[in-house]
Amino acid sequence: MATISDIANKANVSRSLVSRVLNNRSGVSPENRKKILAAIKEYNYKPNALARALSNQKTQTIGVVMDDLCDKFVFDLIKGMQDTSEKLGYNIIFCSGRANNEVKFRYVDYFMQGRTDGMIAFGSRLSDGDVFKEMIEQPNPFVLIEGYIPDHEFNNIQLDNVGGAYKATKHLLELGRKKIWHVTGDLHFNVSLDRREGFLTAMRDAHADINETNIVCADFEEELAYKRISALLRDNKVPDACFAGADKPAYGVIRALYENGLRVPEDVAIIGFDDDRPDTFDMLFPRLTTMRQPLYEMGKAGVETLVRSIENPDWGPTRVVFEPELIIGQTCP
């Protein structure tokens, strides 16, 4: 690999002059500039980014650690982060812990060891707490999206999951439904706990009869929701509405209801969460009523917050909370 010294030698000038040309600075005679550019071209020379970053103390890069890169649910988040970092002049690179804490630790460290100007972590597994604490104890700028740590101040982008679940449940109650079930997501995730809490609060606030309520856990899985709800229906238990903590299980619920001769939304109203639509066959199913999560905007806010921290270290920690929006589909009357 050619270095700046090779170019300097070839052009018979000092490295400083080459550096100036590379950085488009003035103070180089036209002849020298020409010679230098020629040498750069001849050697197909590219400045070494590591050396540059070491000297500048700036990588112009944002690192993102995802819980899992392979989940179509996070596409909009990724797009929001990409578009925004693009606009703000930062490179953005992604990696994922594959739902494995040890790997996640490694990548947090990886980014923090000077390779990026700051990092963003996404996820809300309860077990992420350790990883997040690691981030708090080091000096690089960072932003947590979705995840949080109690009793600490840091850059944080959140969705109001409790409030969203409350709103969804209230919507069902206002439709006159009484026997409302709740299918939770994986309870190892904070979002699931929060949504359950919002559901219960709304029920209590409305003095709804919790005796008729069944809460089942479905791990965000369509199939599991299908099985658990089917089992309840076989017991001759029947709700008149169901709030699912995510869209995938909501679809499982619908399938179980169909197979038991129940109509949606006439017999049972359904609300999901996330606005995470199936990628094909939209057309053959009722469009799900759901709480939309503004993922694109959350990604955008994450990058903006991070860049502000990078470029203006004196800004205090920023917390942004987004509100989920009720998307009216065809599964509520």
Next chain:
Amino acid sequence: MATISDIANKANVSRSLVSRVLNNRSGVSPENRKKILAAIKEYNYKPNALARALSNQKTQTIGVVMDDLCDKFVFDLIKGMQDTSEKLGYNIIFCSGRANNEVKFRYVDYFMQGRTDGMIAFGSRLSDGDVFKEMIEQPNPFVLIEGYIPDHEFNNIQLDNVGGAYKATKHLLELGRKKIWHVTGDLHFNVSLDRREGFLTAMRDAHADINETNIVCADFEEELAYKRISALLRDNKVPDACFAGADKPAYGVIRALYENGLRVPEDVAIIGFDDDRPDTFDMLFPRLTTMRQPLYEMGKAGVETLVRSIENPDWGPTRVVFEPELIIGQTCP
């Protein structure tokens, strides 16, 4: 940020000793090792990876440029690359050009400027040719998956798209079907051209009547395939089989057929390509017969090939071609 000098001062030793401790090398007295470890802990010190890489001339990192990170089709590819780089002791980071050539160029450069030990690019847009040529002209190790450049030798992981399409078409012919249509993917992608070529060759080899054949382009889109096939059916043209250059359009074809009262597979047999299943509702549709692309293995091979090039620069360029596998579903009789 604490540096190695800070630790050395704190522990009252030289930087070399600290370096030895950091790299788990012998030649440090127990007392000094202890003092050094204490200082590291106290300062929460992390060695700067850039400085280290600059000195070592090794980043222990693989960079991957995807055409688009936000496409669930590439999940298995990503997993294959992640698992394999994990096993081989490399960090792996991803970025995507968002189907934008200029951005893709930037990220190829980004990785090549010393930030990674080598890189992998995935994609087969015809317009990628320029980006790929850029890669050929620089000295860092790299692997192209799916993409290729005529008349050049380099590390390349390929799927035999021509052969796969040939096999798929032959399968339909052997079922006794004669009026076979082909729905292509986006023709700005090499894979689409190759699959069309395989289709045509198989038809010619079987002396099938091409007059009855309709070839329509569907850009990998379910909806577009639906529209174009619907239009043909309205013209009272009816096939007895259809080979789709991807699974998404295959589903669009099925929908159009259903709406026109045609049964699958009785009236029309369907084969897709990619084994790219819809994420929900599998159960309500006939399982598609398709040509499976071993994406996980391709990702694995990509990383293995790259690491071999990195660690053994004398190895010549390696080309690996995978064969698609016919997956029997319910859309062929």
Next chain:
DNA sequence: TTGTAAGCGTTATCAC
């Protein structure tokens, strides 16, 4: 076992 000094490829300061 320990420390000095040179080197990795840049940038920036400051004489000339």
Next chain:
DNA sequence: GTGATAACGCTTACAA
């Protein structure tokens, strides 16, 4: 306009 020289943070002969 130009070129030494030091600095960025780390590794590694080599000498002590």
